[in-house]
Amino acid sequence: MVVSPEPSADYLDGLFGALADATRRDILARVMDAEASVSELAARYPMSFAAVQKHVAVLEQAQLVVKRRDGRTQRVAGNPDAVRRANRLLQQFEEIWRSRVGGLDELLSTSNQGE
Amino acid sequence: MVVSPEPSADYLDGLFGALADATRRDILARVMDAEASVSELAARYPMSFAAVQKHVAVLEQAQLVVKRRDGRTQRVAGNPDAVRRANRLLQQFEEIWRSRVGGLDELLSTSNQGE
DNA sequence: AGGACTTACAACCATTTGGTTGTACGATAG
DNA sequence: CTATCGTACAACCAAATGGTTGTAAGTCCT
DSSP states (O other), rough: SSSSSSOOHHHHHHHHHHSHHHHHHHHHHHHHHHHHHHHEEEEEEEEOOHHHEEEHHHHTTTTSSEEETTTTEEEEEEEEEHHHHEEEEEEEEHHHHHHSOOOTTTTTTTOOOOO | OOOOOOHHHHHHHHHHHHSSSSSHHHHHHHHHSSOOOOHHHHHTTTSSHHHHHHHHHHHHHSSSSSEEEEEEEEEEEHHHHHHHHHHHHHHHHHHHHHOOOOOOGGGTTOOOOOO
């Protein structure tokens, strides 16, 4: 019996993959603090506009960030729910550690990789 | 003023990168529950021994896992501290969200990407 | 209408990643 | 001593990633 409906493996791949880049973590922190347009963000990093645009797209795909069109600009805002979801998965690893019951196999339909 | 000495960008890249793969998350969950040898782990996944070995190496590099030689086998054990560190970073993103002070720039020496 | 600004997206390139097979080597069992 | 088991590691390959430049299109201003 699975206690909570776990996010899919693909979703988690995207989530942690998105967090596995310093530029993207920085962008995420910025837009969690306050919305910003893509060009405002791009101005802060030593790379092309298109590169930053791609990073934002990765964050958006991972649902860590939401885009909202506002006239000719695109406002990027952080999505705390996705952060919380990532957090919860890590807490589950700690849970597993603390309980250490053995016979994990049923529980592991969770971070399932065999489907 | 930075509250806690933040892990380096490279370390975090490795940490989240290691978590961005379903097989590795599964391995991590297993060894958090109970130690296992590399070959015991390899037996559970539909891929070569060498592939699993590489996944374990990635987890080890990220310090999510520790290897300990025992005779001819190699015992792999989970490291809850690394999980906790990842957890803390995510909690900081939520902190940023909750406070939303603006003028984040100083705080962002943290997930720094420009060094 | 025309020009500047913001975004989107395609094409391309180098590097990394995730997998394979094959070889080698130390530790254990006969 | 020899065979086998568990591990390590190199070489190789295809696909994904992170970057680039260039082109096009929508929006705002005059």
